[in-house]
Amino acid sequence: MTSMTTTTNTVLQASGVTMRFGGLTAVRNVDLTVNSGEIVGLIGPNGAGKTTFFNCLTGLYVPTEGKVTYKDTVLPPKPHLVTQAGVARTFQNIRLFPNMTVLENVLVGRHTRTKEGLWSALLRLPGFNKAENASRERAMELLEFTGLAAKADHLSRNLPYGEQRKLEIARALASEPGLLLLDEPTAGMNPQETRAAEELIFAIRDQGIAVLVIEHDMRFIMNLCDRVSVLVQGEKLVEGTPDIVQADERVIAAYLGTPFEGAPGEEEIAEVEAAESAQSTTSTEGDTP
Ligand SMILES: Nc1ncnc2c1ncn2[C@@H]1O[C@H](COP(=O)(O)OP(=O)(O)OP(=O)(O)O)[C@@H](O)[C@H]1O
Structure with missing residues (x-):
């Protein structure tokens, strides 16, 4: 591992980020740091400003106030430059290209890292072939890494939902990032897919890529993250380790008074329901399917 000194292990630093839309302040004076080797979670109720904050980090929005640096360099307010x-x-x-193959989707993700660029990749202009082999090799490596290699030639629109989400991650990784931002990576996933996503994110972290993730699934986020930051009405309410955040009264209150630590998860609820229905079918004779 590379040895790092003083503050150089800060990957992302957002300072005093504010985003106003007319009279609405969607994000107010938010500071957030992501260090190398970290997985940081960003949580908060619907409309708290999480996606808006992501958009400020990635150049989709120019924050009304504040500064965002990546490895000590101010990020330019243009998504492709970010x-x-x-x-x-x-x-x-x-946001995949539905009529392109899985492999092609990843190759498009590599265009920021090849001097031939996107149009050359899409139109196969001269010069593309030279770079193509190396790019394909790397894209196939990423498909292996995300478990999609067997589907490299499938059209992305034909993949099941969970695999489309994985492909989005593979495509993002194709730009060889040092920081990966994931906006609700498990939305719509079943429990097995969610578990696989968790393992994939740990593996990404283990490759030296820092991760910042927005999620509503509390069990997932508390398991995954080294630190969690809570946004409420555009402001950072609390930040800390999952233990600290889960125990914070203000966080519990922000989630409508529903404590999420120790609350039964879907699996436990399913087990209880199965046990209850088994009990009721044995007590109501002859009513088995
Ligand atoms: N382009 C925009 N123009 C005006 N208002 C916006 C815009 N984008 C977001 N907002 C408003 O900013 C606030 C924060 O929205 P945002 O989508 O960032 O919240 P969120 O925490 O990501 O919510 P969710 O968890 O539901 O995705 C909301 O009130 C939203 O309506």
């Missing part, structure tokens, strides 16, 4: 600088992201709503 990607080029080393920050990749996925979106809350899947």
Whole structure:
């Protein structure tokens, strides 16, 4: 591992980020740091400003106030330049090219890292072939890494939902980021897919890529993250380790008074329901399917 000194292990630093839309302040004076080797969670009720904050980090929005640096360099307010600088992201709503193959989707993600560029890749202009082999090799490596290699030639629109989300991650990784931002990576996933996503994110972290993730699934986020930051009405309410955040009264209150630590998860609820229905079918004779 590379040895790092003083503050150089800060990957992302957002300072005093504010985003106003007319009279509405969607994000107010938010500071957030992500260090190398970390997985940081960003949680908060609907409309808290999480996606808006992501958009400020990735150049989709120019914050009204504040500064965002990546490895001590101020990020330019243009999405492709942010990607080029080393920050990749996925979106809350899947944004793949549905009629391109899985492999082609990843190759498009590599365009910021090849001098031939996107149009050369899409139109196969001269010069593309030279770079193509190396790019394909790397894209196939990423498909292996995300468990999609067997589907490299499938059209992305034919993949099941969970695999489309994985492909989005593979495509983001194709730009060789140092920081990956994930906006609700498990939305719509079943429990097995969620568990696989968790393992994939740990593996990404283990490759030296820092991760900042927005999620509503508390069990997932508390298991995954080294630190969690809570946004409420555009402001940072609390930040700390999962233990600290889960125990914080203000966080519990912000989630409508529903404590999430120790609350039964879907699996436990299913087990209880199965046990209850088994009990009721044995007590109501002859009513088995
Ligand atoms: N482009 C925009 N123009 C005006 N208002 C916006 C815009 N984008 C977001 N907002 C408003 O900013 C606030 C924060 O929205 P945002 O989508 O960032 O919240 P969120 O925490 O990501 O919510 P969710 O968990 O539901 O995705 C909301 O009130 C939203 O309506």
